[in-house]
Amino acid sequence: MTLIDLEQVFLALSPDGHIWTFAMTVETLTPAQWDKASGLTTRTRL
């Protein structure tokens, strides 16, 4: 089963404008757990 990392993130710009997202996993959830916590819906296929 695909697991989903619940992350704490921040975004910053490099001098030329590329966006860098730095993330740290704070908890790993199943899709069902993550959907319940976020209100979003996770799928693994188109």
Next chain:
Amino acid sequence: MVNTTGTTLELHYRDPEAALRWLEAVFGLETEMMVSDPEGKLAFARVQGPVGIVAEAPGRPSPASLGGASTQTVDVTLSDDLDAHYRRALQAGARIVIEPRQEFYGATNYVAADLEGHLWCFSQRVSEGGPPPDGWSVRFPAREKAAR
């Protein structure tokens, strides 16, 4: 040095759902995960790589919103049959930016643009590689630093 567990590129698309279908049909990249909001709109997806696929947003445009300009290339290393991958992409309508070529470091690669202009470099290791061309040099700063 910062401690990391991985690095993922995130690409912005005007139509991320169409992008996922195109990436699978043309490049063979399977969608591993899709996250949709309560209205059913795709919020985030991940394809093989892994590479993140998200909708464009203010300050995070698709190349299609920048006249086709792209400032990055996604490098994907195939385990085999780069030629077949190239032929499939070409026949499926990918715009080839750099035709297959052999690099001194032992890889063959080609570069293609996707439906919104993001650049993808597909490569395959074919040999141990050789010395760089005259006038070129290769350094490994992290290794040099660790050895000091």
